[in-house]
Amino acid sequence: MDFIEALLHTRSCSVVGLEKNTGKTVCLNYILRHLPLTARVAVTSIGIDGESKDQVTGTKKPEITLRKGMVFATSEKHYRMRHLVSEILDVSNERTALGQLVTGRVLTEGKVMLSGPGSTASIRRWMKEAEPYADLVIVDGALSRMSLASPAVSESMVLATGAAYSANIDTLVKKTAYVVELINLPKADEEEEGAEERISMDGAVTDRVLEGIMNKAENNGKELVIQDFTKVFADPMVWHRFTKSHHVYVRQRSKLLAVTVNPTAPNGMVLDSDKLCERLSEAINLPVYDLMKQ
Amino acid sequence: MKLKDIISTPCGLRYMADALDIQSGVARRMLIEQEMMTEAETISAYYDTLKQYRDTVAQTSNMIDVKNLQFRLTGLKDLHTTLLNLEAGHTLDDIELFEVKHLAMLTAETAKQAAALQLPAALPDLEEVVRLLDPEGLRIATFYVYEAYSDKLRSLRSALEKNPTDEQIFNQVQEEELRIRQQLSHELRPHAGMLRTAQQTMADIDIMLAKALQAHRLSLCFPQTGTETTLTEMWNPEVEEALRQKGKTYQRNSIHFGTEPTILTGSNMGGKTVVLKTVGLCQYLMQSGFGVPAAQAVMVPREEIFCCMSDGQSVAEGLSSFAAEMRGIDSVIRAARSGRNILALIDEPARTTNPTEGTALVSALVEVLKGTGISVLIVTHYTINAHACPCLRVRGIENGAMDYELIPAQEGEVPHEALRIAEQLGIDEEWIEKANKQI
Structure with missing residues (x-):
């Protein structure tokens, strides 16, 4: 598939699900299965997203399948539960919600649950440390207000969406297109940092923030620079009103390679896969795949 | 009185303690838990040692070696729980065995570097521990239950490689791994005390180096x-x-x-x-x-x-x-x-x-x-x-x-x-x- 080829040209890629059950793990496993055998790959996950839910409901966190030679990082707890033979390369001082972070190398193919570093700084550190072992780092990227780590640390990104995010094709396309629009925000020119015509902010971009900027006459025409797309929590209406009069840039940007869809919702409702792929692809101008059909 | 009890006294002690370039969390904890010395002999003996460290770090020709030794000590971790488990007769898991091997190898490397700098540090010899956890003699600080431990494990693993999804073989592999870990833990148990000493001594070296560097820097x-x-x-x-x-x-x-x-x-x-x-x-x-x-x-x-x-x-x-x-x-x-x-x-x-x-x-x-x-x-x-x-x-x-x-x-x-x-x-x-x- 095309995006696998594109993915191999980047040094890191995060797989982001817009909602639980949008097929993020399917997508991750698909990528891992289709990478060429010669590729040197390291895999981890960001955050503790969904962790507590899983412990409450008792549903199993999905496992991913790793091939011999792949390097992975997971918490102590999930390392002990692994279903493969692996060699420990490092036990980091850094602690995750589930103990120390263990980096291992797969010796005999099998399954493992991933729960990696919990902050953007620590995921970045781990990606750096994994460099000697891998040409490509794949990050299981939780996209949630619960996670402190941002998937935007990776060079490229694959987005998983589906019926679980919205049961109506029109709404699903609209909502997904909004996230895609945010992911595709252009990268800020670092040299102009601190320029007068620019408003720089690190934190969350909410409706109030945007309205606050729009309401001040002196801000007219100024550009807004934010950390990355995950910081935007604004309502699409407010956002679009804002972007009519202001350009927005991000300091950290991932190149979106593809969008995958899971037409089946957890309640059993199924959307028309072909129609969904076509409509979405039209709206976002990117290839869209239903991985179950591949 | 421990350092942590007096560090907030408004006389500038915190400033001095914070300025120490200590590499490991173990050493930092040990420093603040240290009892104040009250005997003249203890104090004199301590400064005699510290003086040797200061003389070493003061030499420009030693600068790189000192930096390297400090970098080595950043790898020092707190194995308190692991060593308690070992002493209590528990079977260590892969992660704990990795930590023990890491500590033993770190000890050997540190001892070598400290000796080259002529630092007065008596680190225990943990070669036996390294030998137990490095059956292939690779001298790499990674760990898993190596096939070199048992022929049975070797044949089970190769069977698993051919049938990665075979639950039965996987369980047999795990059983054999457990048996080997039990045996390793048993053989490592007598070394627990020495491992603890090694950890403390390396934390000591870390503290001494930091104090010596501070004394040198601030005259x-x-x-x-x-x-x-x-x-x-x-x-x-x-x-x-x-x-x-x-x-x-x-x-x-x-x-x-x-x-x-x-x-x-x-x-x-x-x-x-x-x-x-x-x-x-x-x-x-x-x-x-x-x-x-x-x-x-x-x-x-x-x-x-x-x-x-x-x-x-x-x-x-x-x-x-x-x-x-x-x-x-x-x-x-x-x-x-x-x-x-x-x-x-x-x-x-x-x-x-x-x-x-x-x-x-x-x-x-x-x-x-x-x-x-x-x-x-x-x-x-x-x-x-x-x-x-x-x-x-x-x-x-x-x-x-x-x-x-x-x-x-x-x-x-x-x-x-x-x-x-x-x-x-x-x-x-x-x-x-x-x-x-x-x-």
């Missing part, structure tokens, strides 16, 4: 122990740094005192409180085995050090500043009466009350403490009856500039420079003029 001295205190050309690094940032320089000064109350007077802004804090700092640093900020230092090891300085903490306890102060000094008197060997540093006692009673309280305090054999420095502005105890004063303003030197003073000689200094500060003229007329 600190290593003190002698004696029966009286002499601090020559002492300074307070925290205050010095604050002054430096304002473009000012710190005037170093010297002090000597024995085992009786010593009165310290001087004009306002004459640095009396800084003297008191610096004496306290030097004393704490010596008993914690740091370099001391002075050209030369002779000090007496103490069982306890009392710093009675106002730092506004009384509010939290719901005491008035007067009550808090009285209680603090009361504990000094009690300790003195019980015959304990203490140093007390008391900043302007009874300053918040009226001068008549204040003067009486301070004079009486000197009388009570005289002859108890404790060392006490009292800063005061009151003209008190010093009961023939030694008095020192800050030289004060000369030629329009403050001279912070401490000189012997006559009993009851208290400088009257408050108005002159206020004038220099540019305080309201009318006010100062009217005050001058009252005198």
Whole structure:
């Protein structure tokens, strides 16, 4: 598939699900299965997203399948539960919600649950440390207000969406297109940092923030620079009103390679896969795949 | 007293401890949990060792090797729980075995580097541990239950490789791994004590290197122990740094005192409180085995050090500043009466009350403490009856500039420079003029 080829040209890629059950793990496993055998790959996950839910409901966190030679990082707890033979390369001082972070190398193919570093700084550190072992780092990227780590640390990104995010094709396309629009925000020119015509902010971009900027006459025409797309929590209406009069840039940007869809919702409702792929692809101008059909 | 109990004393100790370039969390924890040394022999022996470290780090040719050794020590981890598990007879899991192997290999590497630098560090020989956890002799600090441990494991693993999804084979692999880990844990158990020693010794090296580097960087001295205190050309690094940032320089000064109350007077802004804090700092640093900020230092090891300085903490306890102060000094008197060997540093006692009673309280305090054999420095502005105890004063303003030197003073000689200094500060003229007329 095309995006696998594109993915191999980047040094890191995060797989982001817009909602639980949008097929993020399917997508991750698909990528891992289709990478060429010669590729040197390291895999981890960001955050503790969904962790507590899983412990409450008792549903199993999905496992991913790793091939011999792949390097992975997971918490102590999930390392002990692994279903493969692996060699420990490092036990980091850094602690995750589930103990120390263990980096291992797969010796005999099998399954493992991933729960990696919990902050953007620590995921970045781990990606750096994994460099000697891998040409490509794949990050299981939780996209949630619960996670402190941002998937935007990776060079490229694959987005998983589906019926679980919205049961109506029109709404699903609209909502997904909004996230895609945010992911595709252009990268800020670092040299102009601190320029007068620019408003720089690190934190969350909410409706109030945007309205606050729009309401001040002196801000007219100024550009807004934010950390990355995950910081935007604004309502699409407010956002679009804002972007009519202001350009927005991000300091950290991932190149979106593809969008995958899971037409089946957890309640059993199924959307028309072909129609969904076509409509979405039209709206976002990117290839869209239903991985179950591949 | 542990370092963590005294580190917040308002004398600049935290500044010195924070400035230490310690690499591992283990060493940092060990430092703050360290008991203050109180025996002269212990202190001398400690400084003898620290001096060897200082001589090593002071040599420019050793700089890279020292940096490398410090980098090596960043890998030191706290294996407390793992070692407890090992000693308790538990079977260690892969992660714990990895940690043990990592520690054993780190010990060997550290020992090699420390020996090359001729540092006095006795690290245990853990080759047997390395051998147990590195059956293939690869000398790489990674770990898994190697096939080299058993032929059965080897054949099971190769079967698993052919059928990765076969649950039965996977379970058999796990069973065999467990058996091997049980055996390894059993064989490692006798080494648990040595592993603990190795961890502590490496933390010690980490601390010693940091202290030696600090002593070298700030030109600190290593003190002698004696029966009286002499601090020559002492300074307070925290205050010095604050002054430096304002473009000012710190005037170093010297002090000597024995085992009786010593009165310290001087004009306002004459640095009396800084003297008191610096004496306290030097004393704490010596008993914690740091370099001391002075050209030369002779000090007496103490069982306890009392710093009675106002730092506004009384509010939290719901005491008035007067009550808090009285209680603090009361504990000094009690300790003195019980015959304990203490140093007390008391900043302007009874300053918040009226001068008549204040003067009486301070004079009486000197009388009570005289002859108890404790060392006490009292800063005061009151003209008190010093009961023939030694008095020192800050030289004060000369030629329009403050001279912070401490000189012997006559009993009851208290400088009257408050108005002159206020004038220099540019305080309201009318006010100062009217005050001058009252005198």
